[in-house]
Amino acid sequence: MRKQPLCTIVGLLVLLSSCTEQNKEFSPASIIAKAVKAHGGPEQLNAINSRKEQGTTLIYINDSLFRSSQYYSLRKEGGKFFYQSPAYLRKYQSGLIFSSNGSYSWTQNDGALAPYMQPPEEHQNKKGEDYPYFFGLEERNVNVDYVGTIFEAEETLHRLDYSDEDGTTEQVYFVNDLWLIRKTKRVIETSQGPAEIIRYFHDYRKVSEIMLPFRTESHFPPREVNINLLRTLEINPDMPDSLFEFPQPKLLSQDEEDNYSGSYRNAIGESFSIRKKGKSLFITYPGREEIALLIVDENLLMYRDGIGNGSRMANLMRKERDGKPYIVLLLRDQENEWVKE
Numbered sequence: 442m443r444k445q446p447l448c449t450i451v452g453l454l455v456l457l458s459s460c461t462e463q464n465k466e467f468s469p470a471s472i473i474a475k476a477v478k479a480h481g482g483p484e485q486l487n488a489i490n491s492r493k494e495q496g497t498t499l500i501y502i503n504d505s506l507f508r509s510s511q512y513y514s515l516r517k518e519g520g521k522f523f524y525q526s527p528a529y530l531r532k533y534q535s536g537l538i539f540s541s542n543g544s545y546s547w548t549q550n551d552g553a554l555a556p557y558m559q560p561p562e563e564h565q566n567k568k569g570e571d572y573p574y575f576f577g578l579e580e581r582n583v584n585v586d587y588v589g590t591i592f593e594a595e596e597t598l599h600r601l602d603y604s605d606e607d608g609t610t611e612q613v614y615f616v617n618d619l620w621l622i623r624k625t626k627r628v629i630e631t632s633q634g635p636a637e638i639i640r641y642f643h644d645y646r647k648v649s650e651i652m653l654p655f656r657t658e659s660h661f662p663p664r665e666v667n668i669n670l671l672r673t674l675e676i677n678p679d680m681p682d683s684l685f686e687f688p689q690p691k692l693l694s695q696d697e698e699d700n701y702s703g704s705y706r707n708a709i710g711e712s713f714s715i716r717k718k719g720k721s722l723f724i725t726y727p728g729r730e731e732i733a734l735l736i737v738d739e740n741l742l743m744y745r746d747g748i749g750n751g752s753r754m755a756n757l758m759r760k761e762r763d764g765k766p767y768i769v770l771l772l773r774d775q776e777n778e779w780v781k782e
Contacts, residue, residue: 469585469601472615477575479620481651486572489651491517493675498526498537499668510536512669519543521685533741533758542685551745552773553754555737558687562630574603574613574622582606590617598623621645621652636662649676691738698722701742701759705768705779713779715742724757746772 477483494514500507512526520543530536530549538549538556546564549556578585588600597617604610611627626639638661642654655671693701701722704714713726715734723731724744734742734757742757756771768779 467587467590467599469587472587472599472601472620473575473585475620476615476622477572479652480572480575480622483576485650486575488677489518490677491515491680493678493680494671494673495528496672497670499670501666501668503664515680515684517680517682517685521682523685533756540685540687542682542687545687547687551752551754552756552771553743554756554758554771555741555743556688557735557743557754574601578603588612593624596623648674651676690736693736693739697739700766704782706782707770707777707779 477486480486492515494512496512496514497509498512499509510526511528512524513528514525515521515523520541523540524538526537527534530538533554535552535554536549538547540547540556541564544564545561546559547556548559573581573583582605584604586602586604588602591598591600591614593614598614599617601613601615602610603613609627611625613622614624614626615621616623622642624639624641626637628635628637630636638659640660641658642656643658644656645652645654647653653671653674657669659667659669661667698717701715702717704712706712713724715722715724716731717723718731722734722736722742724734724742725731732744732746734744736742740759742759744755744757745752746755747753753773758769758771760767760769766781768781770777770779
């Protein structure tokens, strides 16, 4: 949402006119200029400082409805965003959070009962741009090429490829004549490996002279589709920056660390141990390498179990029964008790 001078579009046209000469009628410059106008124009788009949304999220896995819940979303200039579903999460509740303060990203996903930091390679740095396909291309060293047209769902779509200085390319598809963005496609690196993300934008409506999609679809491999149906929208509400910061985990006391440290065994004889090394706690299963634990608070530790597409977040909840400690391990919708030896 970084403010752009009104001369930006003029400068953009000059910049992009050199990107390709292969198709002057549908050059990157002409398509982006038409798209900016169709979405509301540079003055209106650059007047957006923040957005607050509420709606419904539908998650489909293998074409079956997996979850339906209300979501809550915030966006602010500087590349800050926060998305949460269900809209109001209880403590230690499974849900979805995707957030960034503009410099780093954090999430709650993959079965986690609390948020955790994402690795730097998963952070999508928009450098303050709420409309990254329109503005600030020269400053961000983004090159744009016109690829051609495709015919999809009874629409002709024009494809532009946006390539950044890191060598990452994102495909963006604009509807012929309407010049609204219909689809984007990119490959990102995740903790589970490369993933192709496809997003669709439908049901555009005018709000404060700006065209906004009230239905978005995000497609994730292998067969997951997230659909967001927008219900309410506020433009430029007040938002403190603290809303986008990662909730700092609690520092455990020496006694609390000692309460976790030790060996544990479940009812079928499986075991693991928790040990402190330096300033961190680690979990070790027999025959496996130790894994660093994320300390959420005195009652919850988390770690990623497995690698690749089969990995999930594991939750270790500390409890006591008759004065004796035990741990409940929540992983892949399964719950097991582990007694401290």
